[in-house]
Amino acid sequence: TQLLNAGVESIRAFFAGKPYELRRVYLFCDSINTPGRAFYEANGFRLAAVLPGFYHYCDAAMYVRDMQAR
Numbered sequence: 001t002q003l004l005n006a007g008v009e010s011i012r013a014f015f016a017g018k019p020y021e022l023r024r025v026y027l028f029c030d031s032i033n034t035p036g037r038a039f040y041e042a043n044g045f046r047l048a049a050v051l052p053g054f055y056h057y058c059d060a061a062m063y064v065r066d067m068q069a070r
Contacts, residue, residue, distance in 0.1 A: 007020055012067065022067045031059040 008025060015022035029036045031050055041047070045063035054060030 001039075001043060004039075008065070008067075025065045025067060027063050028054070028060045029063070030055060030057075035062075037061055037063075046055045 011025060012022060025045075026048070026053075027040065027045065029040065033036075037047075040063045043065075045065045047061060048064040049062045051060040053063060
């Protein structure tokens with residue numbers, strides 16, 4: 001959780017002061033990674049799409065987290 005939050009804060013810092021705003025962060029994981037998917041959902045990400053055949057061995061789950069000012 002700390003590593004995920006540090007990564008999100010690093011992304012937020014990168015976009016600070018830019019002429020465009022950070023609106024969303026996307027991530028992908030294996031659709032069969034049940035613990036990972038639960039972790040992302042518990043940390044503010046929501047399932048946006050399942051991409052069939054994305055990996056050679058399974059589908060991909062694409063998650064999104066909206067990044068409103070905090």
